[in-house]
Amino acid sequence: MKEKVDVKWQDEMAFEASLHENTQKIMIDAVPAVGGRNLGPRPKTLMLVSLGGCTAMDVISILKKMRVTPDYFNVEVEGELTEEHPKYFHSITVNYIFRGKDLPMDKIEKAVKLSEERYCGVTEMLKKSSKITSNIIVED
């Protein structure tokens, strides 16, 4: 299967991304320090969103099959950039935060593990250059 996007220059450091599978557009921009105007997220920030979204969707759909529904589910992703060019995330921490009554820890751990080891294609790609650490946090 193929996926395609266009990233079209607007002006200065602003670009508009068009996604071929739907009509949505995303503006991306740089920060003022490098000539941007912060009109949208930076490209590298989107990479963290991509990782968080990929594993979050795996986990919620696996939990649904296990008939587990949290009241709240948030995936926090924090990346640390190298100092030298090319600047990339040498380490990434993924915190899976759940809230709900009597959530079954064993099922949650299994869902996260299945995503990390078997289903999440973004994790598969990024783990070759980043040390990815994850934590499961269940709040009552």
Add this chain to the structure above:
Amino acid sequence: MKEKVDVKWQDEMAFEASLHENTQKIMIDAVPAVGGRNLGPRPKTLMLVSLGGCTAMDVISILKKMRVTPDYFNVEVEGELTEEHPKYFHSITVNYIFRGKDLPMDKIEKAVKLSEERYCGVTEMLKKSSKITSNIIVED
């Protein structure tokens, strides 16, 4: 330097990403085939936007220093997914498309090469798992 995002579950397969450096939010969703409602881009699509945006910003800022301003600049990114889980982009094609009068091909080639080999952190990360091919297309 650290960057952080939150990817918070809304309902079904929809998640809202909050970017800590600005107030923008991005909705992400899955396609109907896997229980989504197409309310936003898929996580893997964002990875292609991240790659296209990263290299596009490098190229336009290097060209600016060289005093080259295209009339039009678009970076087309096409990724091909593996058939088996975890599904990831085993190959990615990046087309740099320029329009403008008398654009200097040598400077454009140099700018693209500097991004690919020295500056683009997203390229650096993805090339460990994807075969990345690029083309420069200059239209008059």
